[in-house]
Amino acid sequence: MLPMITKVSYLAERPDFIPALAAGTLEQWSGLWPGRTLEWRIDRLRAHLNRRTLPIAWVIHDDSRVFGTAALRARDFEGLDHLTPWLGGVFVFPEFRGRGMGRTVCMTVESEAVRRGVTTLYLGTFDNRPWFESMGWRVFDQRTLRGRSCDVMQKPPQTSE
Secondary structure, rough: OOOOOOEEEEHHHHHHHHHHHHHHHHOOOOOOOOOOHHHHHHHHHHHHOOOOOEEEEEEOOOOOEEEEEEEEEEEEEEEOOOOOOEEEEEEEHHHHHHOOOHHHHHHHHHHHHOOOOOOOOEEEOOOOOOHHHOOOOOEEEEEEEEEEEEEEEEEEOOOOO
């Protein structure tokens, strides 16, 4: 099997990936968004078609396939609007997990945060605490969001190694 050649781009450069990402993330997080439609999710992703102002999303992909995404957002957790910015929307399609793609796209977001002078970055996770801890994130709060327990994590962002 040939190695996969991946690149990370702004979602704004690859809006053609929005339908696939919308379907994948809607399925992944359907419990958080009961009754939401694919069109709703597409609109949410379109709001990330930025390069300078938040929210900004990135995609990891090859020439024709998208593997995952992550975003830098001003806000991402109800009731914690005073904390900013957030690493959010981290998603890799199940068939591509375990190949370092999530880590790569997260590091892209962190690098952008450093470039913007961010000293602390935040995220919320329902089920990936150990994975984020492996990248240096630390839990500083636990909350309930839409009826589910969520770890709120923080980290001084790092540049790519």
